Amino acid sequence: MMAAIVGGLVIPSASAVCADDSRGQGLFKERCASCHGEKGEGVHDEFANPLIGDRSLNELSKYIDDTMPKDEADSMNAEDSAAVAAYIYDAFYSPTAQFRNQPARVELARLTVRQYRHALIDVISDFRGRNDFSDERGLKADYGEFLKPRVGDRPENKIEPGIDHVFNPPKDEKPLTEEELKEAKKNPMKDRRPGDSFRAKWRGAIIIPADGEYEFIAETENGVKVFVNDSRTPIIDAAVRSGNETVFRGSSALLGGRSYFLNVEFNKSKAEKSASIVLKWKRPGQVAEPIPTRFLSPQEPPERLVISSSFPPDDRSMGYERGNAVSREWDDATTSAAFEAADWIAKRRFQLANTRAESDDRTDKVKAFSRRFVERVFRRPLSDEEAALYVERQFAESRDDETAVKRVVLLALKSPWFLYREPGRDATDPHAVASRISFTLWDAGPDDQLRQAAAKGELKSREQVQKQVNRMLKDHRADAKLASFFEQWLKLDRMGELSKDARRFPEFTPELVSDLRTSLELFVDEVVRSDASDFRSLFTSNELYANGRIARFYGLDLPEDAPFQKVAVTNEPRIGLLSHPYMLAGFAYHDESSPIHRGVFIARTVLGRMLKQPPVAVAPIAPDLHAGMTTRERVLLQTKPEMCMSCHGMINSLGFSLEHFDAVGRYRQKEHDRPVDSSGNYLTTRGDEVKFADVRGLSEFLANGPESSAALTSQLFHFAVKQPVRAYGADQPDRLHAGFVEGKYSIRRLLGDIAVTAALDQPAEPAAPVAAN
Incomplete structure (x- = not known):
């Protein structure tokens, strides 16, 4: 029998494995099936987990030879172990066997919580105008309401970099010199006399990087109002101050990838002897x-609909959010959100319909808006029958247009046409294609240009779809989608509050x-948004974004008050994401x-490796x-x-590469006065051994080896499409990975390729959603 020797273990050749397959199957039934099941499905109270994984055949053979059968590892020789491994690998263990035995298929899915909120905010933005932010930064400052200007002409309105102004009254009341007058005009919040009263406004937009609850904090001894995403109702209302309070707070739930109206109104009365204001936020x-x-942006966007109703969390058991289960809690949440949206839209129905309450044709315009709203929500045109049900009937049976709009919304x-992703639609329907593109890139429905392309039949070829994808990748919503992916990929959403x-x-x-x-x-954002968007740079960059506080703690050469800037780290083996201090401290x-x-x-x-959950929870050995x-x-x-070593043989060695960094990510050469050993090795899924002296060697392998880039390819597909990638073909x-490599590891291009695949490649018949208890 032809065979090869790998690491002292005899591995049969491919021809030998084929010829001896029945032997491996026989040995499995005789020695393994009682614990693992006839088809590797697992046996309760023995080995409940199915025999599936991603080890190479060589690695699997060695593991079986070293450890199996349980308590009788010496009862099979190397050739027996190799024969069993070859049978297991081909029959049910390998990814190919897993797909053959249980083919993945696209599941009929409801909208995830993120998709629900993002879809609705964009539907309303279609009517009010997106007014997306440009590259200009800062806020428009309006100093036109100074009531007692003591310094000549009224201060000039301008774009301010932020709101952080302090009034320092002079020690005397002498008239200002010419130079002081010039300086006062440059900084209108400075050198006011204590007896003066004045007002100022800053207007524009706040740019939100990621979904979440944002707290806004105004620190001032004077009066202030702060408006966020609402020009009528402030989230901070302290225009008339009482008591000695100087810190005022307000919160708002906002969605990433968009800008929101921001207006700050400041006033100082004559009785107040000083004036200052700082606007902060807590992300x-x-x-x-x-x-x-x-x-901050000086462009003022329209008010946006942000649903604040609480939803149960989506399932993430597969490593990505899925809308695969329907529960009573989810149904109740969609009802609550629908009522919230209906109230919000009904109050603004005339603005949305571009009419006035006193206009004679207001009902016709509100009705026309309602039909367009339903079409936006359903992500396709309505038939005449649907228009009669969803719009005409509701207006006919309502006492007024406000009630009618609420009923339409x-x-x-609550319709499946909104809550589910294109239920019952022909996969080649151009509007279904448009929805798959937009949800992949934005987690929201199509915009006007994409809808028009669908209506004109311009989403049939790959070239046509690619044209739309390239346009949409430049949108800030695509940036937000990638930012959300990396937040989950890096486990930032699970870090919690780091404390040591x-x-x-102490510092x-x-x-x-x-x-x-x-x-x-800042580092991830720079890599992803760059022209190259090169995945490999995440592992190979020796530059760290640092400010004065970071520099002082980690021994970098920056002034204590230095703002964030890139610093080259050359005196220690710190490179890329793995040795970033935040990641090191978090793990x-x-x-x-x-x-x-x-x-x-x-x-x-x-690396995308499959790891079993530990059989028991084990506390770490106390250093003492x-x-x-x-x-x-x-x-x-x-x-x-x-x-333990079946998994920790891999885990430990990878983790040891970072032992030059302590619990807070500071570099160390010794631990307990002994040199740190950060060497390790890794056995690839192909069976090759990779050795490294420290994190630099490991990062080099991760940047250029196929496993990490292949893992990212599947992970980004799952996050973007919310479906298993193999459902679109084994x-x-x-x-997709070959295209990723060909595209020089461009993350943005990969997302685009995924969108094209989701739009045009026909998956298997969708499965029904799961009804949760």
Whole structure:
């Protein structure tokens, strides 16, 4: 029998495996099936998990030879183990076998929570105008209402980088000199006399990077109103101050990839002896800070519909959000959201219909708006019968147009045509194609240009679809979609509030943690939005975004008050995402590093490897119990048992590559006065061994090896399309990955390729959604 020897283990050749397949099957039935099931499906109280995975055949053979059968590992020789491994691998273990035995198919899916909210906000934006923000930054400052100008002409209105002004009254009341007059005109909030009263306004937009609850904070000893996404009702109303309060707060739920109206009205009375104002915000997961200029725009957008109704979380058991289950809680949430939207729209029906309450034709215009609204919500034109049901009948049976609009909105938003992704539609229907494109790129319905292309039959060929995709990738909503993907991919949404042992790391403050989060976001954003959008740069860059606070803590050469800027790190092996301080601190314990947490992230997320859940929860060995041991030695001791090493043989070695960085991500050469050992190795899915001395070697492999880029390809597909990639063809992961490589690892191009695939490649017949209890 022809065979090869790999690592001391005899592996039969392909021809030998084929010839000896019945032997492997016989050995499996005789020695393995009682614990693993006749078809590897698992046996309760023995090995309940099915025999599926992503190990190479060589790795699987070695694992079986070392550990199986249970408690009788020596009862099979290397050739027996190899024969069993070959049978298992081909019959049900490998990804190819898994797809053959249980083909993936597209599931009929409802909208996810994100899709529901983003779809509705864009429907209303179609009627009010998107007024997307340009590259100009800052807010329009209006100083036209100074009541007692003591410094010559009225101050000039201009674009301000932010709202952070302090009034410092002079010690005397002498007239201002010519130079002081010039300076006062440049900075109108400075050098006012204590007895003066004045007002100022700042208007424009706040640019929201990601979905979430945003808290706005105005710090002033004077009067202030702050309006966000609503020009009539302020979220902070302290125009008339009482008591000594100087900090005022208000919150608003906002969706990423869009700008929202912002207006700040400030006033100082004669009785107030000083004047100052700072406008801050608190982003999800971060501390309060003055709003950076990059999130301010002088362009004023219209009010947007942001649904605040609470929804149950979507299923993420497959690693991405899916709308695969319908529960009573979800149904109740959609009803609550529909009532919220109906009230909001009915109050603004005349604006949305471009008419006035006193106009003679207002009912006709409101009715026309209602039909267009339903068409936007259904993401297709209405038939005459549908128009009669959803619009004409509601107006005929309502006492007034306000009630009619509410009924139209409620009926439309509770319809399966809105709540489900193109139910019962021909996959080649141009409007269904348009919806698949827009939801993949934006998590929302088609815009006017895409709808027009569908109506004209211009979404039939790949070239036609690619043209629309290229246009839509330039939209800020595509940026927001990618930002949301990387937030999940990097597990930022699960980091929580990072805190460390205050005795060991007293300077690791919430403010520093927030700065580190900003540093990581700036780095990822720069890579993704760059012209190259090169995935490999995430692992190979030796530059770190830092400000003065980060520089002081991590020993970088910057002034203490330095703003965020890129700093080249050359004096330590810090490179790319894996050794970014925020990631290192996030995947670590309160006071010690954690090779296991770091290794699991690299294995499961970056490399896309399948890892079984540990059979039991095991607390880490306390450092005090083995005071002389390094973290590496303690981890090896704890995971030494055979049942652990099936996964930890991979996990530990990957995590050890980052042992030069402690619990807060600071570089160290020694631990307990002993040199840190950050070497490791990794056995690829092809059976090749990769060795590395530290994170630099590992990052080089991740940047250029096929596993990490292939993993990202499937992960981005799942996140964007909300369906299994193999449902679009068993070879679809390989085809998309080949295109990713050919496109020089451009992340944005990959998202575009995914959108084209989702739009035009015909999947298997969809499965029905799951009804949850």
